[in-house]
Amino acid sequence: xxxxxxxxxxxxxxxxxxxxxxxxxxxxxxxxxxxxxxxxxxxxxxxxxxxxxxxxxxxxxxxxxxxxxxxxxxxxxxxxxxxxxxxxxxxxxxxxxxxxxxxxxxxxxxxxxxxxxxxxxxxxxxxxxxxxxxxxxxxxxxxxxxxxxxxxxxxxxxxxxxxxxxxxxxxxxxxxxxxxxxxxxxxxxxxxxxxxxxxxx
DNA sequence: GAGTAGATCCTCT
DNA sequence: GAGGATCTACTCA
Numbered sequence: 744x745x746x747x748x749x750x751x752x753x754x755x756x757x758x759x760x761x762x763x764x765x766x767x768x769x770x771x772x773x774x775x776x777x778x779x780x781x782x783x784x785x786x787x788x789x790x791x792x793x794x795x796x797x798x799x800x801x802x803x804x805x806x807x808x809x810x811x812x813x814x815x816x817x818x819x820x821x822x823x824x825x826x827x828x829x830x831x832x833x834x835x836x837x838x839x840x841x842x843x844x845x846x847x848x849x850x851x852x853x854x855x856x857x858x859x860x861x862x863x864x865x866x867x868x869x870x871x872x873x874x875x876x877x878x879x880x881x882x883x884x885x886x887x888x889x890x891x892x893x894x895x896x897x898x899x900x901x902x903x904x905x906x907x908x909x910x911x912x913x914x915x916x917x918x919x920x921x922x923x924x925x926x927x928x929x930x931x932x933x934x935x936x937x938x939x940x941x942x943x944x
Numbered sequence: 945g946a947g948t949a950g951a952t953c954c955t956c957t
Numbered sequence: 958g959a960g961g962a963t964c965t966a967c968t969c970a
Contacts, residue, residue: 786962795962806955824953826963843962874963884954917962940963 744768744901749892752814752833757840760833761787762931765910768899769847771880778855778880780847780870781903784932784939786915788841790834795921798839809888810839817896819877819887826874829882831891831898845873845916845930846938847880856880867937909934916940 747767754760770779788796797807797820809818813836822828834840847870849856856869856879870879877883889896912928919925932939 788962797962802956804956820962821954823951823961823963825951828962830962841962845962868964872964915962920961 744899746892747898747900749815752831752891753835755834757787757789757833757842758929761785761842761929762910764831764842764844764898765931765933766903766905768850768901769844769880770851770897770899771882772895773881776852776855776881778852779850779899780876780880781850782844782846782898783848783936784844784846785930786843786845787929787931788830788839788843789927789929790838790840793921793927794924795915796839796841798841807839810841811837812888815891817882817887817889817891819882819884819889821884822874827877827882827884828873829877829880843873844876846871846932846936846940847876848936848938849879871938872940905933 764782764785767782768779769782791798791801793799798810809816810832814833816832818830818832818841820828829844830841832841849870853865859881860878870876891897911932911934913930914926914928915930
């Protein structure tokens with residue numbers, strides 16, 4: 744298993760990076776406790792021209808400052824006052840491309856994830872949906888700006904590759920306010936995977 | 945099984 | 958002061 748290098752994140756095509764993140768493994772090691780999961784669903788946010796992005800029109804605030812920090816950084820943000828959403832920043836400094844991790848398939852640390860989410864048994868709701876992913880992996884807004892090349896938080900490649908025919912795309916979820924951009928097929932997921940949010944098909 | 949409303953709090957205007 | 962890159966539970970059929 745190999746940690747993804749910064750070159751992976753520095754590329755300019757956020758859609759391609761988003762597709763390639765499918766099947767990769769996200770790992771956290773807080774306080775020596777390891778939890779990890781395979782990424783099965785992502786959404787791309789295409790910088791300042793994307794109405795659904797926090798950085799639309801070049802908006803820059805304290806909250807989204809990390810989106811401009813450059814490739815290979817985590818942007819974590821609180822939504823609806825409850826849910827922590829985990830994003831990967833790509834491209835380069837001052838270009839706020841982001842990829843939202845919407846769902847992972849648990850690999851390591853089931854017990855810890857159950858404890859964090861307050862669930863009693865392992866089922867496919869554990870890491871389904873961005874809010875649950877962050878909860879299960881112990882991701883918190885205080886970790887925004889964290890480097891994805893660090894020891895505690897990184898994304899790894901175990902050579903597992905999904906075939907093109909196993910990857911599907913669709914419009915993004917929960918961005919109806921974004922007008923025409925809400926219809927862009929920037930969401931990518933593994934067909935038939937039980938951890939993918941939305942209706943199974 | 946499907947559809948709907950409520951939770952809940954930080955951030956920007 | 959309003960609204961948001963969501964989830965869950967509860968209703969009704």
